[in-house]
Amino acid sequence: MEKMMKLAAVAMLLTLVIVGEVKLSSADGGFCGMTQEGLLACKPSVSGQNPTSPSNACCNALKGASMSCLCAYKNNNVLPAFGINPKRAMELPVACNLPPPPCQK
Template structure:
């Protein structure tokens, strides 16, 4: 149990480190670029989330929703300042159908 929790924390730390490192390569997560993720961030950040923008919804419509769903119970989203509950509700706000198992 402690080992699996450590692995989750380490995975989150790696993702955050890569995100903060920047570098010459853009970050892509579940077929969403860094700019596309940034467009959606106000809609998935508490305490006062904004409605998703058309740019966010367009990016989300091309994203791998199953992949995004895999982060639902991960420490990665909170580490990036993203509320998992708001993130999982974003497809519906954009008129998209989330994966059945999400």
């Protein structure tokens, strides 16, 4: 069952990439201006029952992120498919002492 869920999530992501809804940077292979390393650094802060405070690596990655791009996923099923709580994701910049995303103002 878990294998099917992962396969479905990958298929959904590939579909979104193909239709152009996911803004991937071809230069660094990132998502909304964040590298894979940056995304992984932030995941513990936006997933699970007891999320951690964002790490310095996460906050540094967020400095270069496109907040308007991230807002595009606020009400999308992509983030929950990867175990990410969209509400926590939108609150993450403020937790890093950065301006809130435009969709949170």
